[in-house]
Amino acid sequence: MSEVFFILTVIYVAYVVYAVVDDKDNAAPSKKAANPGAVAFKQPPAAQKSPVTEDKAKSTLAEKPTEIKVEPATKAKINKLAEPKIELRTVIMKNPKTGEQAKVANNYRMVKRWVKEALVTEGLLDKIYKNTELDDAAKITIAKALSIIKAMDKYKP
Secondary structure (H helix, E strand, O other): OHHHHHHHHHHHHHHHHHHHHHHHHHHOOOHHHHOOOOOOOOOOOOOOOOHHHHHHHHHHHHHOOOOOOOOOOOHHHHHHHHOOOOOOOOEEEEOOOOOOEEEEOOOHHHOOHHHHHHHHHOOOOOOOOOHHHOOHHHHHHHHHHHHHHHHOHHHOO
8 A cells, every 4th residue: 555655656746846847948938939920019109188178177177166165063073072982902001909910902801800890999880790791781881991991090000
């Protein structure tokens, strides 16, 4: 059985060497020699624009006035600007009690226990949520709370 594999391997290696050598021989001749009957076509000269058409185009653009409409700010837009930004980046926070530093992302499940406790002690969350209690509304409040605590100087390294 091993003799069969050896023979097949030798045949495969010979084929690979043949293919590589054959590719080098085919790539050596230049493009002109490879196709001697080919006719070279020249690109037609580009149509020149007459100055008359350019003047007409400029005059039509100048005749149309441009209007800029400014919409007054609505209460909804002002409220969106007043809301705190929710950070989506990972931040390194420092535990003020122990001095431990930890990377904190927006995934509440992966946040360390002391960060969860700090969220409650700072009054940003009502309680420490269990993984089964995380629904869409809770995730939004947690994301806002995490973005606020990440900005606090008390927890920056």
